[in-house]
């Protein structure tokens with residue numbers, strides 16, 4: 001299988017921080033995968049995704065996306081990736097349609113291509129009848145779905161999602177996961193973070209468990225479960241690897 005992302009010894013130490021938030025991480029992600037980055041609060045998941053999306057500069061190390069070196073081809077990389085951030089990246093007073101036309105045009109879409117794509121995806125995610133309502137009137141689950149559409153209008157080859165189902169009800173979660181599965185079947189490689197271990201167990205083809213800026217384990221969900229004695233599910237693996245201590249820190 002062909003690698004879509006190759007990460008070599010990637011590290012990040014934020015300005016004025018005492019410790020590395022990501023420490024010497026190396027990882028290969030294959031084309032066509034749904035790859036889950038799991039870990040406790042503060043493990044380094046957002047830091048890793050933010051570096052891969054070009055939002056945070058690595059302190060050291062190297063990575064390529066679709067064989068494009070991030071140091072020399074960042075603008076080419078930006079064209080082939082989609083990013084769905086943890087925080088809503090939407091204009092609250094604009095309608096869903098206006099928000100999506102704005103984000104689509106930023107990716108170079110225009111005319112009937114953009115108009116039709118917005119209608120099609122709003123419909124697929126159950127939002128077409130709310131297309132002309134301001135996003136500030138939407139529930140959390142509806143905002144999450146618009147946030148997702150904003151990241152995929154340009155049909156990215158690689159899609160990064162940071163906790164795409166946080167704070168939503170089961171119905172919205174299922175709509176989001178089902179839509180992501182369709183995107184993946186149509187050729188988009190997916191890298192996502194989540195705290196929903198049962199969701200990740202069902203959804204991901206491969207998983208890396210991070211803690212304290214390092215990768216503790218990686219493999220398919222079933223390989224990881226079989227590698228830990230008496231583990232019944234991914235949550236047992238997670239607790240066995242990362243322990244029960246709270247990760248409160250400021």
Ligand SMILES: Nc1ncnc2c1ncn2[C@@H]1O[C@H](COP(=O)(O)OP(=O)(O)OP(=O)(O)O)[C@@H](O)[C@H]1O
Nearest residue numbers: 014015017021039040041042043044045046047048
């Ligand atoms: N801009 C920043 N400046 C300084 N430290 C930061 C910054 N962003 C994150 N950190 C620190 O880096 C570490 C990793 O944070 P990160 O947000 O990547 O973890 P995470 O696994 O995504 O956590 P969560 O599950 O809570 O979202 C934490 O200790 C955090 O406090």
